[in-house]
Amino acid sequence: MKVAVFPGSFDPFTFAHKDLVDRALGLFDKIYIAIGVNSSKKGMLDYEQRKASIVALYAGNPQVVVETFTGLTVDYCKIVGAQFILRGLRNAKDLEFENPIAQNNLILAPSIETYFLMSRSGTGHISSTIVRDILANGGSVNSLVPQEILRFIK
Template sequence: MKIAVFPGSFDPFTHAHKDLVDRALTLFDKIYIAIGVNSAKKGLMDFETRKAAISELYTNESKIVVDTFTGLTVDYCQKVGSQFILRGLRNATDLDFENAIAQNNLILAPEIDTYFLLARTGLSHISSTIVRDILANGGTVDTLVPPEVLKYIK
């Protein structure tokens, strides 16, 4: 069974995240959307709200598990039996950053590979940070966030 972990803060989960997961469903038998918990960070949404919002988005998809975790991603992968880490790339800056993480993960756990999927045209401009900034300044994010997630923000 091919199991992937898609780790992130997902604060909030965007259309770009959803597109990546939806495309990865054809590649993997199970995908854990793993919300990394960093209690030192104050986010837009608390961790349980993020988990509830993403779970609602994938209510009818049996291949998706939404969970939270602390610590190293590779440790979480080993805990759930995952052989793959799934990451999205929007641009060359993401590639440089994610490549460094992937190389270090290979040192920590050589049995776990990182798969990169490129963001689709029309979605590569979306990031959770930008969504939070728009919201903080009174803007609308309806075109950036799935409606199932948006209702948890409002």
């Protein structure tokens, strides 16, 4: 069984995240959407809201599991039996950021491979940071965030 972990803060989960997961469902038997908990950071949504919103989005899909975790992603992968880490790339800057992490993960856990998926045209401009900024300034994010997630934001 091919199992992947898609780690992130997902504050909030966007159409760009959804597109990556939906495309990866054809590559993996199970995908853990793993919400990394950083107790020193205060997000827009608390961790349980993030989890509940993503669970609502993927309700009825047994291939997707949503959990929170602390510590190293590779350690979480070992706990859930994942052989792959799934990451999205919007641009060259993302690759520059993600590549050293993937290289170090290979040193820490040589049996866990990182798979990069390029953002689909039309989603590469979406980030949780931009969504939070638009919301903070009273703008609409209806075209950036799935309805199931919006219910937890409003």
